[in-house]
Amino acid sequence: MTGTLINVGTVLAGTAIGVAAGSRLPEGFQKRVLAGLGLVTLVIGVDLALAWRDSSPLYVLGAVLLGGLAGEALGIERRLSDFGDTIQRRVSRRDGSSVSEAFFTASLLFCVGPLTVVGSIQDGLTGDYEALATKALLDGFAAIALSATLGWGVALSAGTVLIVQGGLSLGAGVFEDVLTGEALSALTSAGGVLIIGISLKLLELRDVKVGNFLPALVFAPALVGVAALF
Numbered sequence: 001m002t003g004t005l006i007n008v009g010t011v012l013a014g015t016a017i018g019v020a021a022g023s024r025l026p027e028g029f030q031k032r033v034l035a036g037l038g039l040v041t042l043v044i045g046v047d048l049a050l051a052w053r054d055s056s057p058l059y060v061l062g063a064v065l066l067g068g069l070a071g072e073a074l075g076i077e078r079r080l081s082d083f084g085d086t087i088q089r090r091v092s093r094r095d096g097s098s099v100s101e102a103f104f105t106a107s108l109l110f111c112v113g114p115l116t117v118v119g120s121i122q123d124g125l126t127g128d129y130e131a132l133a134t135k136a137l138l139d140g141f142a143a144i145a146l147s148a149t150l151g152w153g154v155a156l157s158a159g160t161v162l163i164v165q166g167g168l169s170l171g172a173g174v175f176e177d178v179l180t181g182e183a184l185s186a187l188t189s190a191g192g193v194l195i196i197g198i199s200l201k202l203l204e205l206r207d208v209k210v211g212n213f214l215p216a217l218v219f220a221p222a223l224v225g226v227a228a229l230f
Helices: 002-022 027-054 057-074 076-091 097-111 114-126 130-150 152-170 172-178 181-202 216-229
Strands: none
Touching: 002 097, 002 114, 002 130, 002 152, 027 057, 027 130, 027 181, 057 076, 057 181, 057 216, 076 097, 097 130, 097 152, 097 181, 114 130, 114 152, 114 172, 114 181, 130 152, 152 172, 181 216
């Protein structure tokens, strides 16, 4: 889990730097930083979404639709927002929306993508954490930009990184044979679609309640597995 611990450290360090710098930036500068991050996030999302070229758009479409329905029924977005609001109320009298938004945005951005899955499995099986170290560097810079505008709630995503990447590393022997080929491509593509949704919110174009689409990350490889049975 060496790579995961490094990643957690860079997220926390990036958040500290971003919060310190963000308070000194004029509002106009903060908006430009957030818009720039939104544009880059959009490109990252499109790049990941195009992984369906190695799988099938139907798997991704099915996963996103089924995931959205399941997430809506479970109220995932509301629960995530309530979680962030609860933490914010305990430490401040201000509105908690910024914390919940920062937590969810950063968690999804840091934990969706091929480097998360492949790097964590590689670290768990062989101890080679080079891929996660590269991801950690990228996440650190992203944490600076996010926290400069959304605040310290980005630091909470370090817990998500620890749980997700740590879980994949510890269970690497199981996931090694499952998240490969089309299954990994479908998962990556579905994650890219969700990141595009995050970019729309960062750019203040539309809030599509991306949290309710999180089950798509489970449905995507599952649909590939079901199709393989036939």
